Amino acid sequence: MTMNDKTFRVPLVIRGKIIEDNLVGHGGRGGGVSFDSPDVGRYIDSLVMSSPSAMLDMNRVSFEEILDYLDSLGARLSPKVNPWMEEAFELSCRTSGLGREILHEMYLTMGASLNRDTLREAVENTIGVAHLEGWVEQRLDNGLIARVRAFGARTVHIVAGNAPGTSVLTVARNALTRGDAIIKTPSNDPLTAAAIARTMIDMAPDHPITRHLSIAYWKGGDKSVEEQLYRSRNIEKIVAWGGMASIKHIAGYIGPGIELVALDPKLSSTIIGEEAFADEETMQRVANALAIDGGALNQEGCVNARVVWVQSGTDAKGLARLNRLGQMVYDAIQALPSKISTPAVRMDPQLADEIEALKTNGDEFYRVIGGGRQGAVLVSQMDEPVDFATLLANRVLNLVPMDDVNTAVRAVTSYTQTIGIYPETLKRELRDSLAIHGAQRLVSLGHAVGMPNHGLQDAIEPWRRMCRWIVEEEAAAA
Amino acid sequence: MVWQSANDSLAMDSKDVAAIQLAAVRKRFAHMREKLPPLARLAEENGVDDIVELNDAAKLLFKHSVYKSYPVSLIEKSRFDRLTTWLGNLTMADLSKVNTDGIESVDDWLDALLRDANVRIIHTTGTSGKLSFLPRGPLDAAQQVRSGRLSQEVPGQPEPRGLENVPTIVVGQRYMFNGYGANIEAMVQNLYGGDESKMLTMGDGRLSADVLSLAGRLAAADNKGDLGRSQISPAILSRLDQFVEAQKSAPERRAKFFDMLFDKLRGQRVMMAGNWSMYLEMMEAGRERGVTGVFSPDSHFLCAGGTKGAVMPDNYRADIAAFLGVPIIAESYGMSEMSGLMPKCEAGKYHAFPWMLLFLLDPETGEPAPREGTHTGRFGVIDLSYQQRWGGVLSGDEVTMTFGKCACGRDGPFIDEDVRRYSEKEGGDDKITCAGAPQAHDNALEFLANLDS
Numbered sequence: 048m049t050m051n052d053k054t055f056r057v058p059l060v061i062r063g064k065i066i067e068d069n070l071v072g073h074g075g076r077g078g079g080v081s082f083d084s085p086d087v088g089r090y091i092d093s094l095v096m097s098s099p100s101a102m103l104d105m106n107r108v109s110f111e112e113i114l115d116y117l118d119s120l121g122a123r124l125s126p127k128v129n130p131w132m133e134e135a136f137e138l139s140c141r142t143s144g145l146g147r148e149i150l151h152e153m154y155l156t157m158g159a160s161l162n163r164d165t166l167r168e169a170v171e172n173t174i175g176v177a178h179l180e181g182w183v184e185q186r187l188d189n190g191l192i193a194r195v196r197a198f199g200a201r202t203v204h205i206v207a208g209n210a211p212g213t214s215v216l217t218v219a220r221n222a223l224t225r226g227d228a229i230i231k232t233p234s235n236d237p238l239t240a241a242a243i244a245r246t247m248i249d250m251a252p253d254h255p256i257t258r259h260l261s262i263a264y265w266k267g268g269d270k271s272v273e274e275q276l277y278r279s280r281n282i283e284k285i286v287a288w289g290g291m292a293s294i295k296h297i298a299g300y301i302g303p304g305i306e307l308v309a310l311d312p313k314l315s316s317t318i319i320g321e322e323a324f325a326d327e328e329t330m331q332r333v334a335n336a337l338a339i340d341g342g343a344l345n346q347e348g349c350v351n352a353r354v355v356w357v358q359s360g361t362d363a364k365g366l367a368r369l370n371r372l373g374q375m376v377y378d379a380i381q382a383l384p385s386k387i388s389t390p391a392v393r394m395d396p397q398l399a400d401e402i403e404a405l406k407t408n409g410d411e412f413y414r415v416i417g418g419g420r421q422g423a424v425l426v427s428q429m430d431e432p433v434d435f436a437t438l439l440a441n442r443v444l445n446l447v448p449m450d451d452v453n454t455a456v457r458a459v460t461s462y463t464q465t466i467g468i469y470p471e472t473l474k475r476e477l478r479d480s481l482a483i484h485g486a487q488r489l490v491s492l493g494h495a496v497g498m499p500n501h502g503l504q505d506a507i508e509p510w511r512r513m514c515r516w517i518v519e520e521e522a523a524a525a
Numbered sequence: 526m527v528w529q530s531a532n533d534s535l536a537m538d539s540k541d542v543a544a545i546q547l548a549a550v551r552k553r554f555a556h557m558r559e560k561l562p563p564l565a566r567l568a569e570e571n572g573v574d575d576i577v578e579l580n581d582a583a584k585l586l587f588k589h590s591v592y593k594s595y596p597v598s599l600i601e602k603s604r605f606d607r608l609t610t611w612l613g614n615l616t617m618a619d620l621s622k623v624n625t626d627g628i629e630s631v632d633d634w635l636d637a638l639l640r641d642a643n644v645r646i647i648h649t650t651g652t653s654g655k656l657s658f659l660p661r662g663p664l665d666a667a668q669q670v671r672s673g674r675l676s677q678e679v680p681g682q683p684e685p686r687g688l689e690n691v692p693t694i695v696v697g698q699r700y701m702f703n704g705y706g707a708n709i710e711a712m713v714q715n716l717y718g719g720d721e722s723k724m725l726t727m728g729d730g731r732l733s734a735d736v737l738s739l740a741g742r743l744a745a746a747d748n749k750g751d752l753g754r755s756q757i758s759p760a761i762l763s764r765l766d767q768f769v770e771a772q773k774s775a776p777e778r779r780a781k782f783f784d785m786l787f788d789k790l791r792g793q794r795v796m797m798a799g800n801w802s803m804y805l806e807m808m809e810a811g812r813e814r815g816v817t818g819v820f821s822p823d824s825h826f827l828c829a830g831g832t833k834g835a836v837m838p839d840n841y842r843a844d845i846a847a848f849l850g851v852p853i854i855a856e857s858y859g860m861s862e863m864s865g866l867m868p869k870c871e872a873g874k875y876h877a878f879p880w881m882l883l884f885l886l887d888p889e890t891g892e893p894a895p896r897e898g899t900h901t902g903r904f905g906v907i908d909l910s911y912q913q914r915w916g917g918v919l920s921g922d923e924v925t926m927t928f929g930k931c932a933c934g935r936d937g938p939f940i941d942e943d944v945r946r947y948s949e950k951e952g953g954d955d956k957i958t959c960a961g962a963p964q965a966h967d968n969a970l971e972f973l974a975n976l977d978s
Contacts, residue, residue, distance in 0.1 A: 209958040233957035267957070290957035312961030349959040396888065396947050400921070404590035406570065407563045409614070412596050431598045434655055434745055437961070457752040484750060 055138050057084040057237045060244040060262040061093050063252055073234065073266065080141040082237055084264045088271040094261055095281040096201055096227055104255040105199060105225040110170075110180050113222050114163040116256050121161030123246050124215070126154045131242035138238045139211060144347045144440075146389030150211070157215050165500060170223055173502035173510035179224070182519055190523030197514035199226030199259075200283040203276065205267070205297070207288035208236030209347040212498075217286075218243055218260060224513050227259040229282070233290070237264050268296040279304025286310070286513065289349065308512045310505045313464035313487070314437065315495060317341075317355040318455045320473040324359065324368055333469055334372060336493030338379030340467045341444040342388040342422065343496040350465045350488075350495050353439040354432045356455035359448045361430050369448045370414055373426040377416045380424075380442055390420040391441035398438045405433070430454055452477065459484035464505060467492045527668050527880060527910055530684050531675040531868070534878050539928070539936035542879045543579060543896075549909045550882055551576050554585065557915055562614050563591060564915045583884040583893035586905045586919040589862065591615070592657040597745050600738070601756040605634045617913040618644045618662035629760065631656070631734040635702050647704050648734055649861045654741025656734060659862060661707070662913025670711035672865030672910055675878065677798060677827045679855045680870045680933070685825060689716055692723045694786060694797040696807070699724065700731040704861040708798065725790075727782040735761060736768045783810040787819055794821040800830045801837060801845075808848040818850040826854045829866055831944055858944060862918040864910045867940070872932035874939040882907040883938045885926040886919065888947060896938075899927040903947070904940070921947050 059066040070083040087094065096102075126133040136154045140147050170176055174197050177183050182194035202221070206213045214230065218240070221228035230240045240262045247257045265272040267290065276282065277300035285305060287294050289312040301307045317340060323333040340352035359369035380388065402423055406415045413433060417423040422442025425433055430449045439445060449455060456477060459466070463485050468474040469492035478489050487506040490497070502510045527534075554576055558565050564585070568574070571584035595611045605625035613620040623641040628634050638644045643663040648656045661669060678684060695709055709724060717723040739761065746753030786807075804826070811819060826849055838844070846854050858875040859866035867875040877883050884905035885894040894900035904924040908916030925941040 205957065207957045207959045209960065213959075235957065288957065289959035289961065291961055293957055310959060312959060314960060347958065347960065349961075351960070394889075396921070400588040400590045400919075401594075404588045404594040407567050407587060407591050408594040408611075409562055409566060411611075412594075429596070429598075431596055432749070434597045434741075437748055440960075454752065457755075458749045460748065460750040463750075 055080070055082040055134075055238065057082050057232070057264050058241050058245070058262075059085040059087060059090060059264075060241055060248075060260070061090065062258045062261055063248055065245065065248065066090065073237075073264070080138070082138070082264075084237070087263045087265040088269070088275075090263075091272065091275040094229060094263065095276060099201070102199065102201070102225075102227060102259075105227070105259055108225070108255050110176055110223075113225075113256065114166060116251065116254065117161040117166060117219055117222060118163045120218075120243075120247060120250060121158035123250060124154075124158035124161075124243065126151075129242070129246055131245045132157075132239075135211070135238040135242035139236055142208070142235050142237070143211075144209065144235070144392050145345050146385065146392055148385040149345065149387065149389060152386045153211055157212060160212065160215060160498075161219055166219060166223060169500050169502050169510065172500065173508055174224070174514060178514075192521040192523075194519040194521070196517055196519075197224065197511075198517055199224045200513060200515050201227045201281070202284040202286055202513065203229045203231060203282055205231045205285065205287040205290065205293055206233060206236075206240065207290065208233030210344065211236055211239040213288055214240040215243055218247075220510060220513055221260065222256045224510070225259075226513060229261045229263060229276075231267070232262060232264045234264075234266075267293045273297075273300065277305065283515065284308060284513065286509065289313075306512075308507070308509060310507075310509065311462060313349040313462050313505060314353055315340075315350050315465035315467070316455075316459075316463060317352040317467045317492065317495075318452060318473065318477065319355065319357045319469045319492065320452060321358040321360075322470045322473075323357070323372070330372060331375060333492065334375035334379045336469070337376050337444070337467075338383060339387070339493050340495040341376070342380040342383050342442050345388055345391065346422075346440050346442050348496060352444060352467055352495055354436050354458075355444055355446045356449055356452075356458065357446055358450070358452055361448045361450055365448055365450075366426075366428055369446055370426050373414065373416050373424040373446050376444060376446070377422070377424040380422055380444075388442065391422070394420060395438060395440055398435065398440060398443065401433070401435045401438065402443065432458075456480050456484060459486050461485040464488060465490055465495050467495045527671045527675070527878075531678040531878075532680065532684070534675070535680055535868075535870075535876055535935050537879055537936070539938075542936070545879060546882045546909065547576070547579055549880075550579070550582050550907055553907075553909060553912075553916070554582070557617065560617055561915055563587065564917075579882065579896060580884070580893040582882065582907055582917070583886060583905060584891075585915075586884065586886075586907070586917040587915065588919055589657070589860075589921060591918075592659050592862075593655050595658075597655055597742055598756060600631060600742065601746075601758065603629050603758075605637075608634065609638075612638075612658060612660055615914065616644060616660040616662055618642055618660065618664075620644065629758070631738055632731070635734060645707060645710075646702050647707050647861055648702050648737070649704070650737055650741065654738065654744055656738045656741065657861075660914060664912045665864070665910070665914065666711070668910045668912075669707065669864045670715050672878070672880070673708045673711065674716075674865075676829075676857050676859070676866035676868055677796070677825060677855060678868060679853060680868050680876065680935070685823075688796065688825075689718070690723075691794050691796050691825070692725050692790070694790075694795055695724060695726040696782075696797075696799055696803045697726065698728040698730050698732040699726040702734055703732070705798070706732065725786075727779065733764070733768070735764060739765055779806075780810070783807065784814075787811060787814060787816045791816075791819060792821055794824050796825045798827040798829065801828055801841065804828065804845045804849070804854070805837065805841065808845050811848055817848050819848065820850045822851055824849065824851050826851055827857060828854050829857050829859065831858070858940065860906075860918070860920055860922075862920075863906060863908050864916075869942070870931060870933040870935060870939070873942050874927075874931050874933065875942070876931070876935060876937070876939045877906075880908060880910040882909055883926065883940075885924070885938075888923070894926070896928045898929065899925060901925045904944075923947055 066085050069086045071086045074081050126136045178197040182196045184194050204217045232240050244262045286308040288310045359365040405413045414426040425445045427447045432447050433445050465488040466486050573584045576582050599608045605628045609623050620642050635646050645661045647659040746757050856869040857866035885900045886903040888903045904922045905919045924944050928938045931939050
């Protein structure tokens, strides 16, 4: 295994078999990191599943056995005991936008997400265990008996690389739904999925769960791979986690027989009612909660707050208290522990330039608190977000004053994912209109980055949509 | 200094140039810092009080985004008075007489600035589609004309004569408020003595700043949902419709223009400035018509801006020159923020004129590279020819710059041919993240965003 500063090796894993031949080089993102991986175009024939009948072995594995398997896998994923995961962690430190401490914490706790009670709850809340274990009977009014069962699908998963947890979550979802997964890894996290697969091969090389997982890296949009792979005889679904370009590429292959489950790229925001200014203590609590929503995971996630609408008022008095809140938020972000948030690992140069330009320009339109790697709070001095709001990252929040909360509601779009809201009463008041405008998840302020177990995401149910829902009908006796 | 010949300027000893530059940058800074608040703020932020050596001034480069740091909503709300105030902080020219009453479009605002304050805007669009507004005060017009003129020369060859009788080909509109348009205007007035017939433009209309800015404005509006859409005026949207309608006949108009060029100007001495994609289009149009070696060999063709990431055919340089009928196409590098461009020498390097004080900055730390040897980093410049605008600007380009002697025999600094944008470098891989939002929704917007020519 090559393991110097510059070149890592990312294996191709095909259903329990590790391939490290026919290497081609890829430039990873940032820091000049590059890695080698096998030329996937040469292995298409074995990467696709020859026949659907090869899915039958998964069907013979019980739900409890799947939970047992995942539980054992979870216990082996700590980089402390697992050299594959340690290597994946090291590479992530070079490719990710997350700080080393944050990543370390994520890799240490990754296995815990495979806890059997957690997974059982998630499945029960979404698919229903009974639907995975057998044919669930329903009697219709006209006497017809319908029996419904959720089957796994042959699926390509294009996972996001901004947090390594998406790889382990995908492995778990594939196993529990009894699917056959080909995970296409991203250049900002090329190794985690392969490290999990290697651990599975070490643990249970011939187990059907191990044999229904493949991991490949190819450059998104590579026609020599995608034109062969994305055919309805080879796969039934594509699950795509974000990436504007990747979703555009894939869209060209979607047609009858291939379903796209798109977790589109999204951005999240915040709405804060005037109650936040009730007293000093409340303001501080709001600032602390907002710092977590914006600063946790270094603001790399789609769930992180970016534009923050605040009902401070837009007159001089309103702006003065908004500016003060901005300072409190900035200070609170700086005080976040390094396991949760760190100064920027890699600055977006375009964003950095925009912020510097605002500073140079003076504070007539926007006041800049902070800047550079530490992050910044940009306080709009009118009820408009900055023009570069879609770039916000690296712990940069934009506080926008408003007189009427309706201004914030009208700014919601179909790619608004999470909205953190304070206070709770305001959330109840606004939730229907926010949903209608496009918002997909409404949370209490300070809880945007939580990983809830209800199975809903981006206004869809990915768990359910990963399954093929099959019905058996029995006509009523004549 | 801009008044001496290009060859004389480029032949100056780098030590002499450095001494003149130090005196000039100190003078410009002392003169402008109290009058341009952004410069004062930048100096204060970076703790620059005095410029003792040239690299001290590297801390005084405006990010190129300074010239688009206004809120785009000012345009939507027709607050051209506030936009004028914002612009006033970036120019020494007096904008107090600019009357913005009743102005509802960017085009009208640009006209008002020219009419009431003799300030010409040079606008540019970046990937975001938001327009940058670079003000050129009346005192800077003459220098810019001269500097722009010099950029068209080929180093080592004598300054061309008799240009007042040589027509200029413009693959664009007659009226454009970008760098290209500013030069056209200057040539009509200063070179041709107002004789419009020498300026052969593809269109006799105007490249509208409102249309150019629409991509950015619509994208910004989309990012603000109902709120954003409600802010776009119906007048602007109808303008977009007219524009899209007019574009349908564009291929026909282009064909007619090329027919005229290849027919009427065959064998004549002409001038043209453009980019590779313009020349490539011309060559393809010519090949379709079976013409080659079109113009007189003593014609002057300048190409600026590199290939802009486009994939060019093999041997495109030689093929295009042969098609045009000239031995060489002059090439240059620069940005709209500069008064002129840096010409490419016989050894294939772009050389700075003495009034271009160049810097090479570390993209991470912003620290300037020592002024000796070869370094790769971010390109910065203070254009000392400007009297009414701070000439310091930091680009988004990665270049390799050498302080020292070039193979062509001239002193540096000079930069290598291979220039790329940092934004391309960052975005050119396969990062997948769940966070993001579409920048532009449909092809019409992408088309608009690419229209800056």
